[in-house]
Amino acid sequence: MDESKTQGRIEPYTHPAAGWGALKYVAINLLKERVAGGKYRTLFKQNQPDGFDCPGCAWPDREHASTFEFCENGVKAVAAEATSKRVTPDFLAQHTVAELLKQSDFELEQHGRLTDPVVYDSKTDKYKPIAWGDAFALIAKHLNRLDDPNRATFYTSGRASNEAAFLYQLFVRAYGTNNFPDCSNMCHEATSRGLPGTVGIGKATVTLDDFEHCDTIIVFGQNPATNHPRMLGELREAAKRGVTLVSVNPLRERGLERFTSPQHPLEMLTLSSTQICSTFIRPTLSGDFALLKGVAKRVVELDDEALANGKPRVLDVDFIKAHTSGFKQFAEDLRAESWALIVKESGVPYEEVDALAKIYCKGERVIATWGMGLTQHKNSVAT
Known part of the structure; x- marks a missing residue:
């Protein structure tokens, strides 16, 4: 067995994201x-x-x-x-689990898909095939042994189909529990914990159609070109309409700089691209909480300045009065916060925090979208 690890590398790359390079790797993967x-x-x-x-x-x-x-x-x-590549009982008989653990996740997946249900044999440290009937009986034996269904947890992955997930949850609810940590739940639990206290619901408040009507999009902690490239199509259309796009991420991903859409022949044939984000803010790792508090502090300061000079308010006072509580205490906390501490903990200079706050204030229809760059840090719920 080849136990060699795939060697990572960093090379100069001057091209836009996607384009002919994406089509090349589509063919390579197939x-x-x-x-x-x-x-x-x-x-x-x-x-x-x-x-x-x-x-x-x-x-x-x-x-x-x-x-x-x-x-x-x-x-x-x-x-x-x-894939036509298969992991057969013969393959599993040749390798112990200890040997397989020496391979990366990528290398393990390259062996292919299982042809049979398997069960772990601790004596040989190997997986061995098991008949479907015996597999179901083994699962039932362990579940029936529990004195409370809530002691079982049923994890599922986004790689499962919606139909399979639907049947799975029917089975588990019939068993008597609702313990369903799935990959989305694990990735974005911070969102469902943090949002109810701020917007009243634990999930996003915009729909896909809202992207057609916004004038500002601020992208926090996301690498669309790497993780969800279809989002770049929506961002491309927004950029072409003149929407202001901002990336807040330690990584300046190429896809948020320039993008060549494989679905638009003119860009492909002319080797052209579309500029996506006009502004890049790069906080330190886990510095987003301090950055966002700095933006909020600067927005309140700008409103104070407008009020003192007899200019139109920055804050929507009527909305705040009708739909929020505790704003006075929140604003007082922001005013008392130290700019030096905000800059130190966020890793973002005051001038850039000020610029981001002014972009936000200028926008009338703003979308703030975020990914695991926010939800996977210890300050994620507060952020």
């Missing part, structure tokens, strides 16, 4: 996974009304879906499902 030519048509079923949701990310679909509603990551996900 060949690498040995996907039969007849299965390529599966790609055209992705994110279609009569097809299936892409397992690559959770980016939503418009009603007027085009034929090509998939991205490079979507092709990789489908190729991994449609």
